[in-house]
Amino acid sequence: MDFFLGHYNYWIFIFLMMLGFYVVVARGNLVKKIIGLNIFQASVFLLYISIGKVLGGTAPIIIDGYGTDPVIYSNPLPHVLILTAIVVGVATTALGLSLVVRINEAYGTIEEDEISEMDREP
Amino acid sequence: MIAAHYPALQIALPLIAAPLCVLLRRGTWAWLVTVAVSWTALYVSVQLLLQVLASGPISYELGGWAAPWGIEYRVDSVNAFVLLIVSGISAISAPYAYKSVIHEIPEHQHYLFYSAYLLCLTGLLGIVITGDAFNVFVFLEISSLSSYVLISLGKDRKAVTAAYQYLVMGTIGATFFLIGVGLIYAMTGTLNMADIANRIDQVQNTRTVLAAFAFITVGLGLKLALFPLHLWLPNAYAYAPSVVTVFLAATATKVAIYTMLRFVFTLFGTDFALDVTLLAEFLMALALVGVFAASITAIFQNNIKRMLAYSSVAQVGYMMLGVSFFSVTGLTGGIVHLFNHAMMKGALFMALGAIFFRVGSVHIDRIRGLGKQMPFTMFAFVIGGLSLIGIPLTVGFISKWYLILAALERGWWPIAGLVLLSSLLAIVYVWRVVEVAYFRDPPTNHPKVTEAPLSLLVPTWILVLANIYFGVDTTLTVGVADTAAKVLLGLGQ
Numbered sequence: 001m002d003f004f005l006g007h008y009n010y011w012i013f014i015f016l017m018m019l020g021f022y023v024v025v026a027r028g029n030l031v032k033k034i035i036g037l038n039i040f041q042a043s044v045f046l047l048y049i050s051i052g053k054v055l056g057g058t059a060p061i062i063i064d065g066y067g068t069d070p071v072i073y074s075n076p077l078p079h080v081l082i083l084t085a086i087v088v089g090v091a092t093t094a095l096g097l098s099l100v101v102r103i104n105e106a107y108g109t110i111e112e113d114e115i116s117e118m119d120r121e122p
Numbered sequence: 123m124i125a126a127h128y129p130a131l132q133i134a135l136p137l138i139a140a141p142l143c144v145l146l147r148r149g150t151w152a153w154l155v156t157v158a159v160s161w162t163a164l165y166v167s168v169q170l171l172l173q174v175l176a177s178g179p180i181s182y183e184l185g186g187w188a189a190p191w192g193i194e195y196r197v198d199s200v201n202a203f204v205l206l207i208v209s210g211i212s213a214i215s216a217p218y219a220y221k222s223v224i225h226e227i228p229e230h231q232h233y234l235f236y237s238a239y240l241l242c243l244t245g246l247l248g249i250v251i252t253g254d255a256f257n258v259f260v261f262l263e264i265s266s267l268s269s270y271v272l273i274s275l276g277k278d279r280k281a282v283t284a285a286y287q288y289l290v291m292g293t294i295g296a297t298f299f300l301i302g303v304g305l306i307y308a309m310t311g312t313l314n315m316a317d318i319a320n321r322i323d324q325v326q327n328t329r330t331v332l333a334a335f336a337f338i339t340v341g342l343g344l345k346l347a348l349f350p351l352h353l354w355l356p357n358a359y360a361y362a363p364s365v366v367t368v369f370l371a372a373t374a375t376k377v378a379i380y381t382m383l384r385f386v387f388t389l390f391g392t393d394f395a396l397d398v399t400l401l402a403e404f405l406m407a408l409a410l411v412g413v414f415a416a417s418i419t420a421i422f423q424n425n426i427k428r429m430l431a432y433s434s435v436a437q438v439g440y441m442m443l444g445v446s447f448f449s450v451t452g453l454t455g456g457i458v459h460l461f462n463h464a465m466m467k468g469a470l471f472m473a474l475g476a477i478f479f480r481v482g483s484v485h486i487d488r489i490r491g492l493g494k495q496m497p498f499t500m501f502a503f504v505i506g507g508l509s510l511i512g513i514p515l516t517v518g519f520i521s522k523w524y525l526i527l528a529a530l531e532r533g534w535w536p537i538a539g540l541v542l543l544s545s546l547l548a549i550v551y552v553w554r555v556v557e558v559a560y561f562r563d564p565p566t567n568h569p570k571v572t573e574a575p576l577s578l579l580v581p582t583w584i585l586v587l588a589n590i591y592f593g594v595d596t597t598l599t600v601g602v603a604d605t606a607a608k609v610l611l612g613l614g615q
Contacts, residue, residue: 037293044300051308081256088263092293095267099286106279
């Protein structure tokens with residue numbers, strides 16, 4: 001039981017990852033797919049932040065008076081990495097949505113099955 | 123002095139040139155910048171390869187931060203060779219782009235096209251040169267995002283849906299890769315590749331490292347279009363603008379394969395991959411099924427670009443087959459095929475781009491009689507096709523030779539037989555095009571076409587002649603690939 005409760009953030013990560021992945025695979029609406037993709041990417045942020053957390057650790061900021069003491073602090077590197085990944089996620093979502101706009105202009109629909117129906121004609 | 127900074131220049135030049143193209147706002151100027159940067163990048167990568175061959179691996183500390191903390195650029199004979207492939211293809215396809223882009227892309231988007239092209243080049247070179255696992259992800263996304271844009275610029279509206287499909291699958295692949303890198307970081311506490319390779323031995327029997335291995339191989343499998351994860355590739359290549367297809371077909375999957383090699387061999391180590399996981403068996407089975415399934419699908423395509431795209435999936439199969447032997451000969455075959463396939467597919471897609479330029483279509487019915495009307499273009503296609511099949515005196519033969527040699531070395535002669543058998547399938551789909559182009563009369567209801575302009579023909583023929591040259595004189599390609607294979611297997615520098 002401790003294993004489940006003690007790692008609850010990892011369980012949320014797995015849940016969100018599978019949820020996002022499911023939406024990408026199962027939904028036919030192109031906008032919903034992008035939203036699913038976004039949830040899928042966001043779940044990874046949670047994984048990285050969880051890795052960086054040290055139990056009982058403080059924020060990794062050097063303040064006078066604390067500087068020389070051996071304070072326990074969370075690992076800041078995963079946070080920095082995830083900042084980059086967030087930027088990538090925003091760029092992917094923006095590009096994906098703008099492609100959906102172009103698809104809507106060209107086909108008049110954003111439903112996957114209707115688009116493949118229109119493409120099937122020679 | 124400047125020679126010490128070549129690794130940084132390799133990335134910084136195209137990265138700076140990309141926004142410069144946006145500022146210039148003129149298609150022609152942006153094109154000039156692209157050509158200049160591509161050729162400089164080629165010069166730099168040739169210098170890097172010579173340095174590596176002469177005096178061993180180069181380590182470059184970005185911004186002066188020492189290796190495990192700062193980002194390290196590390197060039198050894200494996201990635202120096204891949205850098206040469208990427209920048210060489212870019213240097214040849216940039217001059218080709220001028221007329222092709224004018225023909226296929228609206229004028230107000232030209233400068234944006236070249237900007238995206240340079241960003242894609244930056245990303246691909248960056249993935250290859252970096253020695254930092256997270257940095258690979260960043261460059262992977264730079265190259266992927268710009269290639270989605272490049273693909274969506276195709277004339278057909280299917281290009282946009284192809285780009286969308288690639289975006290979804292590519293992002294899933296990259297995110298899997300990111301999860302894998304995160305898990306490795308959790309176990310080893312470092313992101314520097316050499317550092318990870320040192321520390322991973324102590325934790326290699328944990329489930330977390332196994333999960334990381336699975337996420338990374340599947341994520342990269344999506345990016346390199348390993349059968350059955352190749353679904354994004356045929357449409358993306360078929361509907362992208364001609365230059366984009368040339369550039370991506372010759373570089374993007376190669377770079378993903380390089381990343382796979384780097385992670386499997388250098389980071390996780392050969393012993394881990396062989397003993398703990400079933401990677402070799404999996405890769406061999408998927409590679410062989412992929413070669414046959416994709417080649418057979420290629421035979422039934424009427425859009426020639428789509429046919430060659432399926433053939434690319436099959437060629438990726440050959441490369442992975444070489445890797446799956448886990449021997450020096452097999453890896454040499456796989457790595458040399460990275461180079462050789464870039465040459466043959468570059469030449470073939472360039473010839474198709476020239477056909478599209480004059481005819482306006484690459485449907486098999488529209489190329490009837492082109493053997494007489496566009497003799498130089500079609501003859502380039504024929505030689506590229508012969509190389510794809512693996513006829514002696516072309517580069518294709520060298521690749522197949524090493525693959526068969528590797529199979530026989532292990533005593534697995536059925537696999538050697540399968541490689542030969544699959545070459546017969548290539549004969550079928552190449553012959554379909556040759557037969558239609560040379561032995562059918564040109565259609566009467568379409569205007570007569572003439573030979574493609576020189577700015578398209580010259581780059582095509584440079585690659586065609588490279589196909590023959592490197593098929594005869596293999597000292598450079600096989601020599602470097604052999605060294606690279608030994609480095610990957612840990613048998614030498």
